[in-house]
Amino acid sequence: MKNREIAVIGGGPAGLTAALYASRMGAEVTLLERHSIAGGQLVKQTHKFFGSQKQYAATRGIDIPQYLLEEIERQGVEILLDANVLGYYTEDGVLGYEKDKKFHVLKPERIIVGTGATENVLPFANNDLPGIYGAGAVQTLMNEYGIVPGNKALMVGAGNIGLIISYQLMQAGVEVKEIIVRGPIIRGYGVHASKVRRMGVPINTCCTVKSAHGNTCLEKVTTINLTENREPIPGTEREVDVDLLCISTGLSPLTELLWQAGCQMEYVAELGGHVPLRDKNMRTSQESIFVAGDASGIEEASMAMVEGMLAGLCAARDFGYDDGMFNELHYDAIMQLNELRSGEDSEKIRKGLKECLVKEVIR
């Protein structure tokens, strides 16, 4: 069995920065990524990022992994691709993963969980017809594999993901007929909404999918309007002819490993579901386990990168590592997070964090 100081699970924005800063401090790090390339959701995010220069603002998501990977590789981080972590066994501190159709084990002293999120589903009649996709799948097909997923699309959800993917569908030549959203307001950034509106796409609030129709694949969707309390209004059904229905109704933290490892979890609606209790350094109730990114609560990639930085720094510090910059970088990460979350837009996140952020993690 291989011993390792730090294992980072997940090679997305949080995991990449965690590996980067942990190794920069001097720790020996293995990064496990289940996909064949590192980058997580960044590999399909063709839009320019918000934030400040420190979080690669105005850089396209797809271009960010290469900057981080160059640095990570130079520092000698071991990167295991196509490595799917299956479990963490607290009794003996062993991490099991599958790679090349074999089961492998690794014994890390610290783990940073950056497993990201999973998409929420929407229940309606025939929601398993071919042509009905989660937004992530649409983005993967288009932006990773160059496959146009349909000709005429209806988008469900007007959060940032729904708005951005509607825009990207149009860039790929797909006609987006409309965007519908259950609630009375557009949750995503107004600027993203304006981008699709000026392309002539209507956004209909208080509207959802009632049912989907088609013989072998999607041909038509029936929508229905809702009251502000989300009650369906009979008689407001409309039929929309589309062969692509894209569901973008939010994300939930992907936390199976944290549950299995016995981390104390808390349901925090504002953060998207069950999340681990953590201290300000992203340490969970298990001393050896840190968390970063969407697995700790759904936010933007800029926050995930800074959380990864914080977890990486602090996990390495547990071994006494410090390249002389620890205090400065640690302070910088805390300040960046405070700053990113200080606005009106982050009110919900601040409220959610109060419920899972603990001063001293109970052991």
Add this chain to the structure above:
Amino acid sequence: MTLIKSGVPSRDELSTVIPPRQKLEKGPVVVVECFQEIPCNPCETACKQEAIRVPNINDLPIVDHELCNGCSLCISKCPGLAIFVIDETYSPNEVLVKIPYEFLPLPEEGDIVTALDREGKVLGDARVLKVQDGKYQDRTAVISITVAKDFSMEVRNIKVRG
């Protein structure tokens, strides 16, 4: 309808970002159509004139239209594609508008394209004067078009004719 309800800013919302008349009469000037406090500041970073400031990253950009020389370096750096440059002094009847554009095919200089408003509605014809699509723009081309003067605060998109 407001931005949060429809995705299109209302007249009231727009009135907070439209440059003063006397500046519009002098030459090219930026219009930053950013209405929500989101953590973002590449416009400030891009501006060499210090005409756009974002003191705290969550603040709305504070635009000093007097300091803006219309250089347009900010247009392609805004991740929200919310920045436009307007020159109402271009000619007696026409206004020059610079628009961020991320669709292929790009128009070519001299092309007649369709001018669209904030809802994608057709306003009329626009002539493409210039297409900037270099390394700096990083795949957010900046298209300079001329349109009838009435459309200066309406035109925000184009449709390239196939």
